[in-house]
Amino acid sequence: MSIGVDTVKTLNWAGEDLVLYSQRALYWPRMQTLFITDPHWGKGETFRQSGIPIPPGGTLSDLARLTDLLVTTKAQRLIVLGDFFHTEHSRAPQILDALHAWRAAHRTLEIVLVRGNHDRHAGAPPAALDITGVAAGYAASPFFCHHEPVDDAAEKRSGYILAGHLHPVFTLRDRDGSQVRLPCFHFAKRQAILPAFASFSGGYGVTAAKGDRVFVISQAFVVEVT
Amino acid sequence: MAETALFSSAALARVEELFTRRGWTPFAFQRAAWAAYAEGRSGLIHAPTGMGKTQAAWLGPVLEWLSAHPAATQRNAAPPLSVLWITPLRALAKDTTAALSATCAALDLPWTVELRTGDTSSHVKQRQRKRPPTALVTTPESLSLLLSYSDTERQLRHLRCVIVDEWHELLGSKRGTQTELALARLRQWQPNLRTWGLSATLGNLEQALAVLVGVGDRAQGMGNREDAAQPPISHSFYPIPNSQYSSPDPQSPLLIAGDATKEILIETLIPSDMERFPWAGHLGVKLLPQVVERVLAARSTLVFTNTRAQTELWFQALIDYAVTEAPELIGAIGLHHGSLEPKLRQEVEARLADGRLRCVVCTSSLDLGVDFAPVEQVMQVGSPKGVARLLQRAGRSGHQPGAVSKVFCVPTHAFELVEFAAARDAMGRGEIEARPPLAKPLDVLVQHLVTVALGSGFAANGQREWDMNGEATAPNDTAPNDNEALPGQALFDEVRTTYAYGDLTAQEWRWALDFVTFGGAALKGYREYARVQERNGQFRVLSPQIARRHRMSIGAITSDGMLNVKFQNGGALGAIEESFAARLKPGDTFIFAGRLLEFRRIKEMTVQVRKATKSKGVVPRWQGGRMPLSSYLADAVRLRLATAAAGIYDTPEMQAVQPILAIQQRWSHIPAAGELLIEAVKTREGHHLFLYPLAGYQVHEGLASLLAYRLSRLAPRTISAFATDYGCELLSPTPLPVGDEASWRQILSPDNLLEDILLCLNAAEMARRQFRDIARVAGLIFTGYPGSQKSTRQLQASSSVIYDAFVTYDPDNLLLEQARREVLERQLDFGQLRRTLEGMAAAALVLASPRRLTPLAFPLWASRLRSQISSKSWSDRVARMVMQLEKAAG
Structure with missing residues (x-):
């Protein structure tokens, strides 16, 4: 296993230079576009309203992380690859207030939401947030933006796909048998799966095929595992 | 039959006649148990399996009823629910029900005995609630579940006795604590309730009895923990003079030993x-x-x-x-x-x-x-x-x-x-292991509070305050004061009658109550949170969804990250651990349920398999499969080795192993009493140190990490550490900086043990893993309704993710503290580690430098190797090593 430690990682994919941030985001400098997926805003609210006492603070700190990313990258466009709210119960006043305040601080940012499975039940973001909802397959040439990864081989051949949904994680094993699961970016030949933006989220183990590249992230680094 | 005089002679005759018909005679301990039951006592009967414990406990309530209903036959109407029989295993429940029923039928009693476990169908459960049987056989989880229904108190109004079977299996686990809390509830409803336990032989029977019967009513100053820990009457295991079966105090619970004639x-x-x-x-x-x-x-x-x-x-x-x-x-x-x-x-x-x-x-x-x-x-x-x-x-x-x-x-x-x-x-020598009970696990208490709120509910304001002022006042949030009633004071008093929560503090109580009402300190003032709510002076669960979810998760204490294994056509085989399943790739074969299976995929929490066509497969490993050698047995092994060191080989086993120990003696040393053997060996792998404290795997694991940490602090280097039940191994590519006795004494010092242990082990990571169990019990993880997992996915989060949220946003949460404590006490057995180090400090060190791995070292080396490399190459490599060593041994 070769490891190089960095807080960001740059790679060329589909002929474009991309920057992988340890804050769970992908930046495309040429188009000044930041990609995130699966923010699941207000997930803790859903739990709390159902009597599961998850302490609050997750959504606010995730929003602060997003602000950091926007400030660092100076992105003009944000593309969210689905699952904006966790459920309809997530649209609690304190969450909406936080989102509106955040939006007010980034007035000029163009925001696109590729609708995901959670968005179908949780509903679209409030109009005042000024977010353009689009269907899967949204083109940001040479990329096609999806929520759920694409299985169809023909569709995969037609372009380069960015997707979320899976919350990919990769398990690192130490020699003493201990292991740690970390969120990761999973770049296959024609499709890249981004890590879930929500910090209060689990993950689905990545099975990397030959030639795939996997970048695990921790609070302060992006590391490629091969 | 003086001792059973409280039962009618007709009733006794009917039971005697049954025994005669079956060719038995009641044992003295059975008669003693019946007599004690007649006196209104509780007790614990301990005997090896197969000695007739079941009848000793069961016939007490039967005789009592028969004495009051001498003419009863099976044609009479069944009496109301009078006996609860708690069993730790569902698998046992069926057999028990059949056995108890058979006794009733043979005695021509109108009693009905029925089963109620997680496997019982819902229509049977409903019928049981409408028309309860005379005796109900159930599990701790199902008993808790009963407490979550509001009509249970009424159902149990004729309850006279609870019998807890295989108590030793429950003692020392959270299920045991759950049982303690349920028993306290039942005693609250029926102050004259008798509790009888059946146990295998244990080293701490008196404590086991105290845990079973509780520590009395603290609020009225009757009994306290110190008294309860040593019941006034107890009998040693072997042998019991019959005359001692009675106690001067007619109230005190009894410890009754089965006859010891079984060889x-x-x-x-x-x-x-x-x-x-x-x-x-x-x-x-x-x-x-x-x-x-x-x-x-x-x-x-x-x-x-x-x-x-x-x-x-x-x-x-x-x-x-x-x-x-x-x-x-x-x-x-x-x-x-x-x-x-x-x-x-x-x-x-x-x-x-x-x-x-x-x-x-x-x-x-x-x-x-x-x-x-x-x-x-x-x-x-x-x-x-x-x-x-x-x-x-x-x-x-x-x-x-x-x-x-x-x-x-x-x-x-x-x-x-x-x-x-x-x-x-x-x-x-009669050296039998103890099973220490758990001390106030807060996750179990949290679950119980919700269960009680869901069932009968509990008074929000302190009863004492109510009595004093004639009206309830709002619970005070300031520092606890002895004279001031706590919120839920009555339930607090009840909970404190259990052994586990005997010293629960007002502060811990407030925290637990806050946690179920507000969601904990971090959520205070968060109005949408509603698990337990106060209504008309009662703490209740009002949301039907929460009620349903809580009932579903009451039984979840035992299941642990398991995935069901099914054939693609739906045939179910059982469950394997998630971590094992996660490592399987489609097409991999594994052995399970006695079959060779091919892994297809994981879908909706189910591992889909089909019959394998290959002929070999791996076997799943289940966590917790590793059981450490008990300290009693480890002590006995140490003594056996010491005897061998003195040249005494007096059993067939020792004679068989003598040639191997002879090599150990020739190449190195056999540790005698009061000696600690340390071997330093150099192989192609590097420099090994082997220590043999013979203190069991758990202690050695902590010790190995501690020594590796202390050695690397002396001179930075990579040290691998490994442990088995016999000792531990340290391996380094360069010579380790210990040679003489003085340096070893320093490394093995018991000073600063806790600080060093917390630094050297990844204590945070261990706590995170320990938290999984706690989160499930406390109702933070919801594994879904059977058959409808999808609908609840949005409420599912792994314990690890929840742990992170707590650490970040609610670091003072007492459940985190509990996770850390459980790591120290249960995973590391810190107390035993300290005692072992103190023993090592007093031992004479024997430092040996054998030229190759000794017979004592070899098992350690081999199991380390096995944990590192695949099984095939492992056996090849071990076989090669064996041949080399055998050649050397000549």
Whole structure:
């Protein structure tokens, strides 16, 4: 296993230079576009309203992380690859207030939401947030933006796909048998799966095929595992 | 029959007549138990399995009822629910129900006995709530579940007695604590309730009794923890003079010992050609022919192993062998372990009972058992790990009163021969392990609070305050004051009558109550949160969704990250651990439920498989499969080695292992009493240090990490550490900076132990793993409704993710503290580690530098290797090493 430690990682994919941030985001400098997926805003609210006492603070700190990313990258466009709210119960006043305040601080940012499975039940973001909802397959040439990864081989051949949904994680094993699961970016030949933006989220183990590249992230680094 | 004078003579005659009809005579301890029950006492009956404990407890309430209803026959109407029988295993519940029913029928009683467990269908449960049986056989989880229904108090208004079977199995676990809390509730409803426990032999029977009966009503100053820890009357295990069955205090609970006439014999199958260097974890199938020979000689045999994985392996080996060497056993060998589908287990139990199976390979899932299951002989494969455990397993054979219980021990490596000899020694000396109960686990308390709120509800304001002022005042949030009632004071008092929560503080109580009402300090003032709510002076659960979810998760204490294994057409086989399933790739084969299966995919929490076409597969490993050697048995092993050091080899096991110990003596040393042996060996791998404190795996694991940490602090280097039940190994590519006694004394010092341990172990990571269990019990993880997992996915989060959220946003949460404490106490056994280090500080050090791995070192080295590399190359490499060492030993 070769490891190089960095807080960001740059790679060329589909002929474009991309920057992988340890804050769970992908930046495309040429188009000044930041990609995130699966923010699941207000997930803790859903739990709390159902009597599961998850302490609050997750959504606010995730929003602060997003602000950091926007400030660092100076992105003009944000593309969210689905699952904006966790459920309809997530649209609690304190969450909406936080989102509106955040939006007010980034007035000029163009925001696109590729609708995901959670968005179908949780509903679209409030109009005042000024977010353009689009269907899967949204083109940001040479990329096609999806929520759920694409299985169809023909569709995969037609372009380069960015997707979320899976919350990919990769398990690192130490020699003493201990292991740690970390969120990761999973770049296959024609499709890249981004890590879930929500910090209060689990993950689905990545099975990397030959030639795939996997970048695990921790609070302060992006590391490629091969 | 002076001692049972409180029962009518007609009732006693009816029971005597039943015994006579079955060719038995009541044992003195059975009569003693009935007499004590008649006096209104509670008690704990302890005896090896098969001694008639069941009837000793069951006939007390039966005799009492018969004395009041002398003319009753089966044609009378069934009496109301009077007896609860709690059993730890669902598998046992069925047999127990049948046994109790049979007794009632034979006595011509109108009593009905029914079963209620997680497997009971909902329409049966509904009928039971409408028309309860006279006696209900149930599990701790199902009992808790009963408490979550508001009409249960009314249902149980005629309850006279609770009998807790296999109490030793519950004691020391959260299920035991759950039972304590439920019993406190029942006593609150029925102050004259009698509680009887049945237990195997334990080292802490008096404490076990105190836990069972509780510590009395604290609010009224009756009884306290100190008194309760030592009940006034107790009997030593062997032997009991009958005259001592009565106690001067008519109220005090009794400890009653079963007659000790049952003899237990330990016989070891001695390998005919002793391998010279066997290693830990070896299958030990070399002894298959001898095992099969024994199986053929008996009508029925239980082959106990230590892990589910070993059970699967032995089952495969036995059926393979039977095909060519013992065709009469084809189809007559069964497999039984806790991860199998209940249906498959029940089938095996039934086929064993009716004689179709002659041999069942099993784990502790069949350790327990109803007294009448017919097993002629018992075998133990591999280390018994503990004296009580071997005693319990041996007790599964020779059930006829007066018969000898015999256990054949099957070693899987040479040093297990020493362990068998040591176990026999310890048993002879009456050194039996204790099972310490848990001290106030808050996750279980949190679950109980929701259960009670959901059932009858509990008073929000302190009763005392109400009495004093005539009206309730708002609970005060300031520092607790002794004179001031707490919110939920009445339930607080009730909870504190349990042994587990006897010293629960007002602060901990407030925290637990806050946690279920507000969601904890971090959520205070968060209005949408509503698990338990206050309504009209009562804490209640109002949301039907929360009620439903809580009931679903009450029973979740035992399941642990398991995925169901099913054929694609739907046939269910059982469950394997998520972590094992996650490593499988489509097409991989594994052995499970006695079948070779091909992994297809994981879909909706289910592992889909089909029959494999290949002929080899891996065996899943289940966490917790690793059971450490008990400290009693470890002590006995140390004594055995010391005896060998003195040249005494006086049992067949020790004689068999003598050539190996002779090599140990020649190359290095055999540690005598009061000695600690340390071996430094150089191999191609690097510089090894082997220490043999013989204190059990858990302690050695902590010790190994501690030593590695302290050594690397002296001079930075990479040190690998590894542990087994016998000792630990440290390995470094460069020489380790210890040579003389002074440097060792420094490294082994008990000073700064806690600080060093927390630094060297990844304590945070361990706490995170420990939190999984806590989160499930406290209702933070919801695993979904059966059959409808999808609808609740949005409420599912892994314990690890929740742990992170707590650490970040609610770091003072007491459940985090509990996770850390459980790591220290239960995973590391910190107390034992400290005692071991103190013992080592007092021991004479023997520093040896053998030229190669010694017989004591080899098992350590081999099991380390096994944990690192795949099994195939492991056995090749070990075989190569064995040949080299055998050549050297000449």
